[in-house]
Amino acid sequence: PLVSTRQIVDEARGKGVGVGAFNVITLEHAEAIVAGAEQAGAPVILQISENAVKFHGGRLTPIASAAAAVARLATVPVSLHLDHVEDTALLHQAADAGLSSVMFDASKLDYEANVAATRAAAEWAHERDLYLEAELGEVGGKDGAHAPGVRTDPGEAAAYVAATGVDALAVAVGSSHAMTTRTAKLDHGLIADLQAAVPVPLVLHGSSGVADDELRSAVAAGIVKVNIGTILNVAFTSAVRDTLRDPDLVDPRKYLKPARTEMSAVVQRLLTVLTSNGVG
Numbered sequence: 094p095l096v097s098t099r100q101i102v103d104e105a106r107g108k109g110v111g112v113g114a115f116n117v118i119t120l121e122h123a124e125a126i127v128a129g130a131e132q133a134g135a136p137v138i139l140q141i142s143e144n145a146v147k148f149h150g151g152r153l154t155p156i157a158s159a160a161a162a163v164a165r166l167a168t169v170p171v172s173l174h175l176d177h178v179e180d181t182a183l184l185h186q187a188a189d190a191g192l193s194s195v196m197f198d199a200s201k202l203d204y205e206a207n208v209a210a211t212r213a214a215a216e217w218a219h220e221r222d223l224y225l226e227a228e229l230g231e232v233g234g235k236d237g238a239h240a241p242g243v244r245t246d247p248g249e250a251a252a253y254v255a256a257t258g259v260d261a262l263a264v265a266v267g268s269s270h271a272m273t274t275r276t277a278k279l280d281h282g283l284i285a286d287l288q289a290a291v292p293v294p295l296v297l298h299g300s301s302g303v304a305d306d307e308l309r310s311a312v313a314a315g316i317v318k319v320n321i322g323t324i325l326n327v328a329f330t331s332a333v334r335d336t337l338r339d340p341d342l343v344d345p346r347k348y349l350k351p352a353r354t355e356m357s358a359v360v361q362r363l364l365t366v367l368t369s370n371g372v373g
């Protein structure tokens with residue numbers, strides 16, 4: 094069924110496990126992610142990024158409606174999240190498009206400007222019962238340049254959450270977006286310090302570059318929501334490439350089907366990792 098992100102994140106936090114939030118670009122992504130979650134027997138978050146909306150011609154509702162329909166038919170809890178929103182006009186479409194949470198990304202702004210923009214976004218969201226995630230300390234990599242050196246300061250994070258009223262906080266602890274190798278080294282001591290300093294659940298972005306053991310340790314140290322995109326596309330595209338070696342193949346289902354199956358296997362495996370160290 095389609096449930097709220099708040100419900101999924103709170104339940105994961107209560108159990109001491111992580112929850113996977115996977116990026117949806119096409120209908121096949123939504124189908125693969127939900128199939129993988131059903132195979133793992135775990136709840137999952139489908140997230141649509143501002144960049145994915147741009148890919149769909151700036152229109153949120155077609156892909157959001159499709160993802161919501163897949164979620165409603167799922168045998169595990171599934172929620173819908175709008176990811177990395179910088180455009181306030183897109184933020185303002187979230188509630189009507191059936192999403193229960195938004196990540197408002199003002200991480201490129203300096204501290205004071207980030208606080209002001211995020212507080213306004215959180216106030217708007219809370220009037221509509223939307224769960225708002227924000228980022229402090231730029232994770233980096235979205236524009237191509239990896240910046241795994243940036244870190245979120247625990248004291249500043251505590252002040253930021255108090256000043257903005259956000260429901261979840263994305264932190265820079267060593268990961269970086271769009272990595273195709275799982276070689277990121279996380280600062281687990283910093284994750285523990287952040288989790289002690291802020292009252293809201295912590296979110297790890299750029300998790301494709303983080304290996305299984307590092308993910309397990311990150312969840313044990315206090316990460317709850319784990320955002321994963323690139324590694325799904327690595328699996329999907331490599332399956333498409335293999336299938337397309339046949340020059341006579343024309344039916345898209347012939348390459349989309351194995352690609353979707355490969356993607357669901359990655360989701361199942363990652364969700365098993367994220368939920369493996371819970372307390373019940």
Ligand code: G3H
Nearest residue numbers: 271298299301320322323
């Ligand atoms: O918000 C989305 C995630 O941070 C995904 O990052 O594509 O590097 O796994 P990734």
Ligand code: ZN
Nearest residue numbers: 270298299320
């Ligand atoms: Zn991200």
